[in-house]
Amino acid sequence: MNRLEALDGARFLAFCGMVLVNFRIAAQVAPGDDWATALINALEGRAAALFVILAGIGVSLSRIAPSLLLKRAAFLFVLGLINMTIFDADILHFYAVYFVVGAAFLTASERALWLGALTVVALSVFAILTFDYDRGWDWQTLTYTDLWTLPGFLRNTIFNGWHPVLPWAAFLLIGMAIGRTDLRTLCIQHRLIMWGFGVAVLALFPQMLASDPELAAYLGTESIPPGPFYILAGTGSACVVIGVLLKLWPVFERARITPVLTAPGRQSLTLYMAHILIGMGALEALGLLDGTLTTPQITAIALLFCSASSGYALLWSRKFRRGPLEALMRWITQPHRA
Numbered sequence: 627m628n629r630l631e632a633l634d635g636a637r638f639l640a641f642c643g644m645v646l647v648n649f650r651i652a653a654q655v656a657p658g659d660d661w662a663t664a665l666i667n668a669l670e671g672r673a674a675a676l677f678v679i680l681a682g683i684g685v686s687l688s689r690i691a692p693s694l695l696l697k698r699a700a701f702l703f704v705l706g707l708i709n710m711t712i713f714d715a716d717i718l719h720f721y722a723v724y725f726v727v728g729a730a731f732l733t734a735s736e737r738a739l740w741l742g743a744l745t746v747v748a749l750s751v752f753a754i755l756t757f758d759y760d761r762g763w764d765w766q767t768l769t770y771t772d773l774w775t776l777p778g779f780l781r782n783t784i785f786n787g788w789h790p791v792l793p794w795a796a797f798l799l800i801g802m803a804i805g806r807t808d809l810r811t812l813c814i815q816h817r818l819i820m821w822g823f824g825v826a827v828l829a830l831f832p833q834m835l836a837s838d839p840e841l842a843a844y845l846g847t848e849s850i851p852p853g854p855f856y857i858l859a860g861t862g863s864a865c866v867v868i869g870v871l872l873k874l875w876p877v878f879e880r881a882r883i884t885p886v887l888t889a890p891g892r893q894s895l896t897l898y899m900a901h902i903l904i905g906m907g908a909l910e911a912l913g914l915l916d917g918t919l920t921t922p923q924i925t926a927i928a929l930l931f932c933s934a935s936s937g938y939a940l941l942w943s944r945k946f947r948r949g950p951l952e953a954l955m956r957w958i959t960q961p962h963r964a
Contacts, residue, residue, distance in 0.1 A: 630687065630809060631884060632875040634891030636868050637680050641894050642932040643673025644717075645901050649928040651715065651768070652906045654917035662925040671849025674717060674789060675797050675860030676867055677894075678724065682801020683809075683868075685728055692729045697959035699725035705899075705951075713902045714770065718895075720789040724798040727791065731799060739803035743796040747854050750793035754844065759786050759851055786851075793857055800861055804868075815873045822865025829859040890939035893949030897935050905931045 647670050657663050685695065699722040706719025731742055762770050762778050763786070770787070772778030784791045807814050829847050832855050836842040844851055847859035878884050890897055909915050909927070919927075942949065948956065 630872070631888045632871040633680060633683060633809075633868070635875070635878070635884065635887035636676065636871050636891070637894050638887050638891035638936070639867065639871075640673045640676040640680065641890065641897055641901075641935075642929075643669040644677065644898070645905065645932055645935075646925060646928045647673060648713075648715065648901065649905065649909070649924050649931075650921065652713075653909060653915050653919050653924050655919055655921050655924050656917065658921050660921055662921040666921065666925065671847075671852075671856065672860055672863045674849075675794075676864040677717075678721070678789075678794060678797035679801035679804070679861065679864045680868070681721065681724070682728065682798040682803075683805035684801075685725075685732070685798070686802045686805025690732070692732055694959060695725050695729045695732070698955060699723070699729070701955050701959055709899065709902060710773075713906070714773065715788045717789050718898070720783065720787070720791065720794060723783060723791050724795045727795040728798050728802060731802060736803050736806045739799050739806070743799040743803070746791075746796040746799065747793045747857055750790075750796075750852070751854060753785055753792055754851065754853075757785060762786065788850075790852070793852055793854070796857055797860065797864075804865070809868075809872055812873070815869045818865040818869030819873070822862040822869060824862070826859050826862030826866065829855040829862065885940060885943075886936045889943045890936045893939045893942065893952060895955070896949035896951040897939070899951060900935065901931060 646666050650666050657667070701722075702718045702725070703722035706716045706722060709716040709718055727746075731739055734742065762772050762781060764771055770778065770782055773782055781787075782790070804818070809815070833842050833846040836845050844853040845855055846853065847856050849856055849860075875884070878887070905928075906915070914927075939949070946953070
């Protein structure tokens with residue numbers, strides 16, 4: 627496990643979760659009382675959190691230089707802005723700012739990373755108590771009215787967008803702290819599973835103790851608004867997924883099923899853009915974004931797209947080491963040798 631391939635597998639699972647959530651949002655599917663609704667509700671906010679924590683782990687394991695991390699942040703920021711013209715809920719430009727935060731902690735100790743994450747969450751709580759979280763939002767249509775103005779864009783990015791820096795940058799710092807541990811050891815894997823499960827369960831209780839609906843919403847584990855217990859729940863569920871995959875990876879290897887997870891996991895940037903441009907584009911061309919689909923139907927479509935993505939990635943990886951966008955980012959951000 628020189629590369630810790632289980633992390634690539636976890637990245638693909640996070641991608642699948644994001645596809646399920648984003649397809650439902652794009653198709654304007656009304657929630658129901660079925661298994662598919664329960665599944666997507668459980669994934670909402672968790673899949674993206676897993677993605678960011680995995681990015682933080684990758685930053686620590688790669689020992690990337692600050693200059694290179696900032697160049698990649700710039701690449702993702704530009705790509706994210708382009709993507710936002712199609713899909714308002716883009717996460718790439720948020721990733722870019724997380725990486726800027728992470729660049730300041732590249733040489734920090736594990737303890738400093740945890741303190742940094744705690745500080746980010748504390749600043750988020752202060753911001754929620756001080757500013758109007760609803761400003762800019764039309765919750766009926768899930769649109770941000772002044773997104774393309776400078777004040778609106780900054781407010782959306784830092785404070786109240788889909789994945790605002792406060793508190794989402796904490797996930798990256800937590801991932802960086804986890805990446806400083808020896809993930810190959812069973813001891814660390816067991817800790818990730820047990821502590822992650824415990825934290826995820828404990829995060830459910832504060833909401834039950836609040837009588838005020840607004841306070842209960844903020845003390846809950848939903849990603850909007852992203853309160854401190856959402857950060858705990860998202861971190862806990864991500865740790866469980868990572869720990870379980872690391873522990874069971876040898877079993878998957880013996881079953882010879884790892885390539886269907888690792889190949890797409892290594893092309894997550896390409897596939898993220900593909901699920902918007904190709905996946906949602908196809909749904910729009912077929913007239914399926916008008917709210918007529920049921921949750922089980924959009925779930926089946928999303929899972930079919932994930933399967934097709936895995937198949938594509940397997941075929942691509944036979945001839946190329948990196949995905950198209952991954953190769954482009956590397957070519958643009960890293961110096962070329964003569």
